[in-house]
Amino acid sequence: MPKSPYNFEKNILGLSSPGMTIDRLPEEWIHVSYEESVDPQVKCICNHVIRYVNRYLNTRTQRMINVGTGCIKKFHLGKCKSAKTLLTKLIIGSRGDYDKIFDLIQYSDENWKTFLETIQNSAISEWDNLAGLNEINEIIKAMSENKIEATKISILEDIVSEIQSRLDKKAELAETHRLLTEKMNRERAQRAEEQRIISEARYREEVARLERQREANKIVEEEKRKACLEELGRRENIRDPITLKRLQREADVRAYNAKKATT
Numbered sequence: 534m535p536k537s538p539y540n541f542e543k544n545i546l547g548l549s550s551p552g553m554t555i556d557r558l559p560e561e562w563i564h565v566s567y568e569e570s571v572d573p574q575v576k577c578i579c580n581h582v583i584r585y586v587n588r589y590l591n592t593r594t595q596r597m598i599n600v601g602t603g604c605i606k607k608f609h610l611g612k613c614k615s616a617k618t619l620l621t622k623l624i625i626g627s628r629g630d631y632d633k634i635f636d637l638i639q640y641s642d643e644n645w646k647t648f649l650e651t652i653q654n655s656a657i658s659e660w661d662n663l664a665g666l667n668e669i670n671e672i673i674k675a676m677s678e679n680k681i682e683a684t685k686i687s688i689l690e691d692i693v694s695e696i697q698s699r700l701d702k703k704a705e706l707a708e709t710h711r712l713l714t715e716k717m718n719r720e721r722a723q724r725a726e727e728q729r730i731i732s733e734a735r736y737r738e739e740v741a742r743l744e745r746q747r748e749a750n751k752i753v754e755e756e757k758r759k760a761c762l763e764e765l766g767r768r769e770n771i772r773d774p775i776t777l778k779r780l781q782r783e784a785d786v787r788a789y790n791a792k793k794a795t796t
């Protein structure tokens with residue numbers, strides 16, 4: 534690999550605001566993403582090829598750079614503000630074919646393009662969380678406050694509204710689901726109440742039927758009892774000799790009449 538004419542300090546100060554010094558870098562550089570690069574050309578601002586890429590944005594000059602983990606430690610960039618949860622774990626693709634950072638501005642522009650493309654793709658495919666929205670909004674805020682190029686801001690704003698509309702749709706779906714569930718519960722309660730009224734009416738009917746049955750049985754029992762008493766009375770009479778004679782006579786008459794009728 535050709536020896537680079539650049540180094541970290543010279544390069545990063547070249548993309549910082551005038552008068553910036555190495556120990557004050559966290560004043561204007563913010564960490565915006567961590568990416569694993571599949572592009573063998575991705576370079577740290579110091580000019581080393583890196584695989585694990587931390588992307589930093591200068592909120593004053595709007596420049597964007599890559600920094601490897603070695604340079605982060607060495608130059609204490611861990612102190613920079615960070616958009617942590619959203620813009621991590623991106624995989625960046627291949628861009629450009631350059632061996633050295635010939636032109637810092639071009640280097641920054643390329644980083645910007647890759648950064649925006651990557652977060653646009655992620656916003657379409659993966660992001661639907663509020664934390665992500667907040668982080669992009671933070672970046673937009675930092676950029677707006679520092680009069681960053683409008684087109685870059687508008688791209689980020691598009692991403693924000695894309696995520697926002699997805700969140701809205703999700704909320705709408707949840708609301709629809711909630712209303713549907715409520716309606717179903719109401720209907721279920723209503724059916725249960727109807728069922729309760731029906732079974733109560735059936736219960737009352739059954740009680741009334743049993744009551745009528747009991748009354749009817751009582752009448753039958755009473756009649757039986759009367760018949761029984763009558764029978765007993767009749768038997769008492771049979772034991773009386775006068776009645777016995779009368780009954781015998783009557784029976785004889787019936788027999789005679791029957792015989793006469795047949796001859």
Ligand SMILES: [Zn+2]
Nearest residue numbers: 577579601604
């Ligand atoms: Zn480096």
